[in-house]
Amino acid sequence: MNAKKAIILDRDGTLNEDLGYEYKIKDFELLPGVIEGLNLLKDKYIFFIITNQSGIGKGFYSVDDFWQYTNHLTEYLKKNNIYIEQVYFCPHTKEENCECRKPNTIFVNEIQKAYRIDLKKSWVIGDHPSDVMLGINSGTKTIYLITGHGKKHLNDLEKQEINPTYIAKDFLSAAKFIKSHPEEI
Numbered sequence: 001m002n003a004k005k006a007i008i009l010d011r012d013g014t015l016n017e018d019l020g021y022e023y024k025i026k027d028f029e030l031l032p033g034v035i036e037g038l039n040l041l042k043d044k045y046i047f048f049i050i051t052n053q054s055g056i057g058k059g060f061y062s063v064d065d066f067w068q069y070t071n072h073l074t075e076y077l078k079k080n081n082i083y084i085e086q087v088y089f090c091p092h093t094k095e096e097n098c099e100c101r102k103p104n105t106i107f108v109n110e111i112q113k114a115y116r117i118d119l120k121k122s123w124v125i126g127d128h129p130s131d132v133m134l135g136i137n138s139g140t141k142t143i144y145l146i147t148g149h150g151k152k153h154l155n156d157l158e159k160q161e162i163n164p165t166y167i168a169k170d171f172l173s174a175a176k177f178i179k180s181h182p183e184e185i
């Protein structure tokens with residue numbers, strides 16, 4: 001039996017617009033191409049979200065606020081026939097040096113064990129160098145998005161010599177790249 005494949009998604013700046021510490025539903029806005037892109041991929045991959053939410057640790061919003069916003073997002077996707085299997089979040093600040101903040105791989109390892117995922121055939125998609133590092137540290141392929149904070153951090157990516165499998169201008173291009181990847185054809 002073939003092991004399952006996953007797409008591990010960042011949340012802010014990847015799926016929804018990131019105004020900085022997103023938690024208000026009134027600010028919720030899905031990024032262009034996300035529905036279309038996820039629809040292209042949903043037959044072959046299971047979707048997960050892993051998100052760093054240091055705004056909780058900093059006291060800007062609560063865990064409840066986080067879930068309200070996230071549930072709003074996943075419900076919206078569900079209405080478009082897209083299912084997020086599980087959401088994992090790190091509520092800590094960087095200074096807390098926790099084990100769950102991306103690019104630490106604890107949540108990916110959990111996913112791998114619980115769902116028997118083939119990480120080599122899976123992808124991490126995100127708009128921050130730490131998303132790419134998460135994929136590299138976990139042995140997945142990676143896509144760096146220029147949406148969200150992606151443009152701003154592109155320099156860091158280059159300076160730190162972090163090499164994603166692909167750099168995409170938006171979510172739909174990312175999905176099309178994955179679909180056309182040699183292993184997928």
Ligand SMILES: [Mg+2]
Nearest residue numbers: 010012013127
């Ligand atoms: Mg992000």
Ligand SMILES: [Zn+2]
Nearest residue numbers: 090098100101
């Ligand atoms: Zn954490």
